[in-house]
Amino acid sequence: MIPITTELAGIAARVRAATVQVQGRRRGTWGSGVLWRPGVVVTNAHVVTGRSARVETADGTVHDARLLATDEGQDLALLAVSTELPPPALARDEPRVGALVVAVGNPLGLSGAVTAGIVHGRLTPRRGPPIILADLQLLPGNSGGPLADVLGRVVGVNTMMVRGLAAAIPCEVVERFVERAA
Amino acid sequence: MPASASRKTGLEQLSDDLAAAVERAAQTVVAVNGRPRIAASGVLWRAGVVVTAHHTLRREEDLTVTLADNRTVPATVAGRDGATDLAVLKLDAPGSAEFADGAVKVGHLVLQVGRTGSAGHSASLGLVGAIVGPWRTWRGGEIESLIQLDLAIHDGFSGSPLIDTSGKVVGLNTSGLGRGVALALPVPVVNRVVDGLLAKGRIARGYLGVGLQAVEVPAALAAKFAPPARSGLIALTVDADGPAGRAGLQLGDVIVTVAGQPVADVRDLFALLGPERVGATVVLTGLRGGAPLELKVTVGERPTQ
Numbered sequence: 001m002i003p004i005t006t007e008l009a010g011i012a013a014r015v016r017a018a019t020v021q022v023q024g025r026r027r028g029t030w031g032s033g034v035l036w037r038p039g040v041v042v043t044n045a046h047v048v049t050g051r052s053a054r055v056e057t058a059d060g061t062v063h064d065a066r067l068l069a070t071d072e073g074q075d076l077a078l079l080a081v082s083t084e085l086p087p088p089a090l091a092r093d094e095p096r097v098g099a100l101v102v103a104v105g106n107p108l109g110l111s112g113a114v115t116a117g118i119v120h121g122r123l124t125p126r127r128g129p130p131i132i133l134a135d136l137q138l139l140p141g142n143s144g145g146p147l148a149d150v151l152g153r154v155v156g157v158n159t160m161m162v163r164g165l166a167a168a169i170p171c172e173v174v175e176r177f178v179e180r181a182a
Numbered sequence: 183m184p185a186s187a188s189r190k191t192g193l194e195q196l197s198d199d200l201a202a203a204v205e206r207a208a209q210t211v212v213a214v215n216g217r218p219r220i221a222a223s224g225v226l227w228r229a230g231v232v233v234t235a236h237h238t239l240r241r242e243e244d245l246t247v248t249l250a251d252n253r254t255v256p257a258t259v260a261g262r263d264g265a266t267d268l269a270v271l272k273l274d275a276p277g278s279a280e281f282a283d284g285a286v287k288v289g290h291l292v293l294q295v296g297r298t299g300s301a302g303h304s305a306s307l308g309l310v311g312a313i314v315g316p317w318r319t320w321r322g323g324e325i326e327s328l329i330q331l332d333l334a335i336h337d338g339f340s341g342s343p344l345i346d347t348s349g350k351v352v353g354l355n356t357s358g359l360g361r362g363v364a365l366a367l368p369v370p371v372v373n374r375v376v377d378g379l380l381a382k383g384r385i386a387r388g389y390l391g392v393g394l395q396a397v398e399v400p401a402a403l404a405a406k407f408a409p410p411a412r413s414g415l416i417a418l419t420v421d422a423d424g425p426a427g428r429a430g431l432q433l434g435d436v437i438v439t440v441a442g443q444p445v446a447d448v449r450d451l452f453a454l455l456g457p458e459r460v461g462a463t464v465v466l467t468g469l470r471g472g473a474p475l476e477l478k479v480t481v482g483e484r485p486t487q
Contacts, residue, residue: 007193098204098293098305100197118200118293120336121304135306135333150193163337 012114014152015104018088021056024049032105032145035087041079043144045070048077069181078181091153095119105145129173134166206349207295208303210279213248223296223342232271234341236262237358261379265323267358270379282350298338308333331364388455389484391424413446414438425482437468
């Protein structure tokens with residue numbers, strides 16, 4: 001049997017391959033993104049400030065990405081990136097409370113940093129879509145990056161910290177946004 | 183790696199086990215609606231009995247408890263103990279928690295399972311950081327042992343159970359004892375306090391009605407005591423109507439022994455004022471203006487906080 005830590009490193013590597021670094025046109029705005037479909041990257045609306053962004057994919061290539069759509073209310077943005085890299089698998093079901101998850105992103109300029117924790121719960125605000133809360137620490141620059149399960153399937157898009165917990169937009173909400181925009 | 187339907191990876195198995203442990207424990211985790219805004223968590227500890235954290239309970243009237251099936255039922259306070267930060271409620275609800283057989287060890291993986299409303303349960307993962315004790319809380323409670331946690335107690339998680347990776351309860355979480363440090367009271371400690379609260383509604387503690395601070399006893403005076411006393415407790419405040427005040431203790435008196443035991447620290451005194459002392463008469467010896475002092479005091483009962 002493969003040791004759990006080796007397994008975790010393997011999953012992190014696969015999630016990293018689908019994670020990108022996003023730099024807005026204005027200086028100092030940068031974050032993460034996740035390749036959602038071939039040539040299409042999802043990130044947070046608050047990461048992208050103009051009509052385009054500089055995107056660095058996991059293979060080190062830098063792209064001039066065009067903004068396809070934004071939804072400020074849901075804090076989601078869609079970018080067109082000319083890359084051959086394959087998108088990751090998406091989780092079909094909502095993750096269970098207590099399940100292990102990993103967040104990948106570029107906090108504080110570190111490329112492809114990994115954080116692990118468990119699903120804390122689900123929050124349904126009075127207005128807006130539901131969010132997944134995870135018991136792990138997100139830092140500036142993590143925004144827009146993927147939250148994935150132990151099989152490397154994306155379960156959500158990391159957005160911010162809420163009362164000491166990581167908040168992520170669930171996969172199905174992102175999928176609906178991508179459907180509408182694409 | 184593509185998920186094969188038959189064999190799970192080690193990490194997948196661990197993840198499933200943790201989620202299953204949380205779901206199992208969540209059946210007896212309740213939300214206690216006893217304060218404005220966010221509810222606190224509680225555990226169905228025994229049949230019809232919920233244990234929660236004392237400090238989260240801001241009112242005793244109109245108390246309700248939200249159960250795992252989202253039903254909300256009325257509850258009454260059976261007793262509360264500020265010194266150990268525990269409160270016991272009675273209600274009409276089925277089920278009771280499953281408890282782990284052995285004690286947890288430093289380094290064990292543990293989870294907290296909370297319920298802070300009708301939106302289902304939530305969970306956090308961490309480690310047993312240390313096991314300390316016996317420990318006297320800042321409010322004078324005696325706790326045999328205490329679990330220090332390497333995890334954060336989130337809003338509404340005081341009063342939630344600490345569980346092991348099989349879903350069995352090993353303790354009760356509270357942020358109210360360690361002034362921000364995440365702590366859990368082990369099951370035997372909670373059981374002892376729950377027994378006392380169900381029987382009497384409170385945990386009686388001895389009370390003298392004085393404010394004390396440890397001071398050094400000058401060498402020339404130390405020899406007046408056998409064994410010689412290096413330090414004692416000086417009276418900084420005296421409640422004239424309190425047990426010691428009525429017995430004649432005055433401001434500035436230094437207490438050196440209580441019931442024949444040296445008291446070098448306030449904690450030494452707390453240890454001598456357990457429930458069994460309430461109503462008993464003890465001899466205090468000490469110094470007043472350098473002269474020996476001896477007083478007989480009938481120990482009172484500490485007012486509830």
